[in-house]
Amino acid sequence: MRKLFLFSAVALAVSAGAQAEIRINGFANLIAGKASSDDTLYGYTDDISFDEQSLFALQLSGDVNDKLTATGQLVARGSDDYDVDFEWAYMTYAVTDNTSVTAGRLRLPLFRYSASLDVGYSYHWVAPPESVYGVVFNNIDGVRVDYSNYAGDLEYNFQLAYGTLDADFVLGGQQGNVEGNNAINLTAETTYGNWKLRGVIGRANVTFDIPTVKPTIQALSGIDPAFADLLDANDDTGTFVGVGLEYDNFNWFISGEYTEVAIDDSYYQDDINYYVTAGIRVGKFTPFVTAEWNDAEDDLKFLDQVGQYPEQVRATVGQIVGGLQQQLVAKSNAYSLGVRYDWDTNVALKADVTKYSDDINEANDASLVRFAVNYIF
Amino acid sequence: MKKATILTSLFAGTMISLASNALANVVVIVNPANSNAVDNDSVKRIFLGKEKKFPGGESATPINQKGDAASRNQFDEQVLERNSSQISAYWSKLVFTGKGTPPKEVTDDAAAIAAVAADPSAISYVSAGSVTDAVKVIPVN
Numbered sequence: 001m002r003k004l005f006l007f008s009a010v011a012l013a014v015s016a017g018a019q020a021e022i023r024i025n026g027f028a029n030l031i032a033g034k035a036s037s038d039d040t041l042y043g044y045t046d047d048i049s050f051d052e053q054s055l056f057a058l059q060l061s062g063d064v065n066d067k068l069t070a071t072g073q074l075v076a077r078g079s080d081d082y083d084v085d086f087e088w089a090y091m092t093y094a095v096t097d098n099t100s101v102t103a104g105r106l107r108l109p110l111f112r113y114s115a116s117l118d119v120g121y122s123y124h125w126v127a128p129p130e131s132v133y134g135v136v137f138n139n140i141d142g143v144r145v146d147y148s149n150y151a152g153d154l155e156y157n158f159q160l161a162y163g164t165l166d167a168d169f170v171l172g173g174q175q176g177n178v179e180g181n182n183a184i185n186l187t188a189e190t191t192y193g194n195w196k197l198r199g200v201i202g203r204a205n206v207t208f209d210i211p212t213v214k215p216t217i218q219a220l221s222g223i224d225p226a227f228a229d230l231l232d233a234n235d236d237t238g239t240f241v242g243v244g245l246e247y248d249n250f251n252w253f254i255s256g257e258y259t260e261v262a263i264d265d266s267y268y269q270d271d272i273n274y275y276v277t278a279g280i281r282v283g284k285f286t287p288f289v290t291a292e293w294n295d296a297e298d299d300l301k302f303l304d305q306v307g308q309y310p311e312q313v314r315a316t317v318g319q320i321v322g323g324l325q326q327q328l329v330a331k332s333n334a335y336s337l338g339v340r341y342d343w344d345t346n347v348a349l350k351a352d353v354t355k356y357s358d359d360i361n362e363a364n365d366a367s368l369v370r371f372a373v374n375y376i377f
Numbered sequence: 378m379k380k381a382t383i384l385t386s387l388f389a390g391t392m393i394s395l396a397s398n399a400l401a402n403v404v405v406i407v408n409p410a411n412s413n414a415v416d417n418d419s420v421k422r423i424f425l426g427k428e429k430k431f432p433g434g435e436s437a438t439p440i441n442q443k444g445d446a447a448s449r450n451q452f453d454e455q456v457l458e459r460n461s462s463q464i465s466a467y468w469s470k471l472v473f474t475g476k477g478t479p480p481k482e483v484t485d486d487a488a489a490i491a492a493v494a495a496d497p498s499a500i501s502y503v504s505a506g507s508v509t510d511a512v513k514v515i516p517v518n
Contacts, residue, residue, distance in 0.1 A: 025472050059473060071475045092475055097429050107474065115474035122470045146476070148427075155427070250459055284462070342462035345444045376469045 022062040029120035030054050031127070031372040039366035041356050042130055043079065051078030053127055053370075055118060057087075067094045075118065087118075087139060100146045108140040109159045109187045112198055112244045112257055120374035124288050124340045126352045127370075129275040131294040131334065132257050136178055137167035140185075156190040165204060174211050180204030180238065196255075198244040206238035206263055213267075213324065220320045223313055227305060231321060233266035254278040267324040269296040279340075286340040296330040297360070331359040348374045403451045404505045406490065406512040408497045411435075415500070415515050420456055423500060425467065426477040431500075439480035440492045440501035446485050452502045 031053040033044040043052045055078060061071040073088035090104030107115055111133060116122035127133075142163015149156060165180035185202035221228035239262050246255035258274040272295040279288030306318045338352025350372040358364035405420050407413070413431040422428035423437045431437045442449040444461060453461045471477035483489050486507035493499040494511035508514055 023478065027469070027473060061475065069475065073473070088475075090475065102475065115476070116470040119469050119473045122466050122473075150422075150427070250463065281463075342460075345461050345465040348462075376465070376473075 022060055025059045025061075025377065026057060027059075027119045027121060027374070027376045028054075028056045029118070029372060029374050031120075031370055033368055033370040036367040039364075041354070041366040041368045042127075044368055044370075051082075054078035056082070057118060059088075064091075068092070069094075098147055098149050101143060102146065103143045105139055105141050106144055106161075108138060108161055108165070108183075108185060108202075109144075110135065110138070110185070110200060110202070110240065110242060111259070112196075112246070112255070114138065119376065120350075120372060121346070121348050121376045124279050124286050124338075124350075125277070125290065126338060126350045126372045129257075129277070129290055129292040129334075131273040131292040131332070132259055132275050135261075136169040137165045137180070140165055140183060142183070154190060154192050156188070158189075159185075159187040161185040161187075171210055172212055176208065176210040176212075178209070179207045181207075181235070185240070194247055194249045196244075196246040196248070198242075198246075198257075200240065200242035200259075202240040204238050205235050206233055206266075207235055208233040208266075208268070216320055216324050220317065223317060224309075227302075227317070230265055230305075231267050231302065231324065233263050233268055236263050236265045238263040238268075250281065252278070252280040264301075267301075267321075267328065269325060269328045269330070270298050271296040271330075284342045286342075288338055288340070290336045290338075291333070292335075293333045294330060296328060298329075300325050329360060332364075333357055333359070346376050348372075350374065402505050403448050403455060403502045404508060405456070405500065405502045405515040406493050406508065407500050407515055408493055409511070409513045410497045411500075411513065417456065420500070420515070421458075424452075424457060424480060426471060426479070436498050437500055438496060438498045440489055440499050441480040441482045442486075442489055442502070443482045443484055446483075448486055448489075448502060448504050451504070456502070 030050065032048055032050050033052060034048040035041045035044045035046050037046050039046060055075055057073060057075040059071065059073045061069055063069050069092045071088065071090055071092065072086060074084050075087045076082040076084045088105055088107065090102050090106045092100050092102045094100045107117070109115060113123055113128050117128065117133065117138060140161055140163040142161060144159055144161040147158045162184050165178070165183050168175060168177050170176070181204065183202065183204035185200065187198070187200045189196065189198040217228050217232045220231060240259065242257060242259040244255065244257040247253060248255070254276070256274065256276040261271040262268070273293065275290055275292035277288060277290040279286050300322055302321050306314060306321055309317050334354050334356040336352050336354040338350060341349045343349050352370055354368045356366050356368070405415070407415065411431070413433045413435070415431060419428060419432055424439050424441070429436060442452070450461055453459060453464050457464060459467070468477070468479045472479065483492055486503035489501040489503050490507065490509055490512050493501045
């Protein structure tokens with residue numbers, strides 16, 4: 001299905017080119033970073049790296065007709081050895097001036113900056129706050145309906161997305177995968193003068209496939225398959241809730257986002273993340289500060305069930321259930337200070353320093369300095 | 378007498394340069410056939426891609442000037458109330474999310490006037506001093 005979407009979008013983009021112009025736009029983020037001595041943070045070590053968050057991208061779009069547009073985005077990420085990947089490929093049908101339907105592989109509008117996450121030029125940070133934005137999936141294969149309108153000074157828009165999520169990630173040096181089926185996501189955003197308020201609610205049937213977790217689940221399955229199934233994140237309902245508030249009077253701005261991710265019937269810990277950021281625009285310079293927090297330190301789940309087991313297996317079950325959840329316990333915060341310089345109307349230079357503290361394991365504390373060049377054309 | 382002449386001409390010169398500074402304000406222009414009552418807010422919406430039609434319902438085609446054109450910065454700051462970098466960041470968000478295409482760009486005032494004169498749906502801006510009879514001026518703040 002996904003291949004078909006990709007193929008048809010590309011084919012349409014190409015055939016559109018036969019009659020109409022193809023618009024080619026691009027963007028690039030070149031980011032160099034170095035963590036404090038003997039530390040690692042966001043993939044950076046104490047050796048300077050240019051690859052971790054750098055990317056180059058080309059976007060091709062063509063109008064098939066008045067109402068239908070085909071768009072493809074090719075992205076080469078440094079973290080992926082600059083292998084080129086079709087990250088987006090979709091068609092948008094403008095039903096009216098206010099409503100459009102988009103189908104294919106597209107961005108899931110979870111956050112304030114989801115849509116332009118990869119376009120460093122569009123925001124003040126070197127990279128969006130990791131605690132909130134560091135989710136493993138940002139794209140969805142499916143459809144999205146966008147509606148936008150205004151009443152007087154009040155502008156508002158809604159985005160309803162439906163589809164499938166699928167993403168690989170690395171956990172403890174091992175490849176893992178997360179899949180979300182029947183994913184539904186509703187986003188509402190309203191702008192009034194200098195204020196912007198945003199709310200998101202989403203759900204999906206989530207399945208985690210993590211090789212390091214499997215043996216533990218299997219061990220429990222040998223004792224009680226039903227409990228093992230409850231503990232595992234296998235086709236369980238995952239929920240996402242997010243709110244954001246922003247004030248921007250063009251001379252200065254302050255904004256924040258709060259998100260909560262939970263998969264109740266699984267070992268996954270409720271994950272709460274939030275940040276506040278503020279900056280001042282002084283000519284071509286925008287100095288800014290950001291403070292962010294991650295809190296996935298919760299009471300262990302399923303302890304009541306553990307207590308009901310006969311004494312001879314209670315300790316083993318307890319170790320499995322507790323051990324698995326404890327691996328996911330996390331609590332940290334980070335403060336960063338940076339500046340953006342608008343070199344030209346399509347180039348920005350940035351620098352920031354981040355101080356990260358891990359409340360669970362102090363050995364993970366680290367500092368990071370990054371420099372970035374963002375370019376759009 | 379000579380001194381007075383010099384002073385007068387200096388004074389007059391200052392007046393002229395002051396006047397031309399005032400005239401350097403940008404004005405919004407439309408095709409003479411366009412009878413819409415366009416206010417500052419609708420100009421803003423049209424140039425930010427938030428509105429595709431004039432208040433009367435006819436479709437609107439905004440014509441921008443290139444980033445290095447003299448009128449562009451003034452228009453961005455006076456009418457859109459943001460600097461050109463912010464406008465460019467704003468469009469980058471829309472372009473790379475497939476939500477919009479920035480207005481077509483022309484090189485200078487003369488090209489903007491030509492484009493507006495040739496297209497009844499066009500709307501653009503020029504410095505007040507460049508206005509010709511080929512276009513209609515819309516007063517905005």
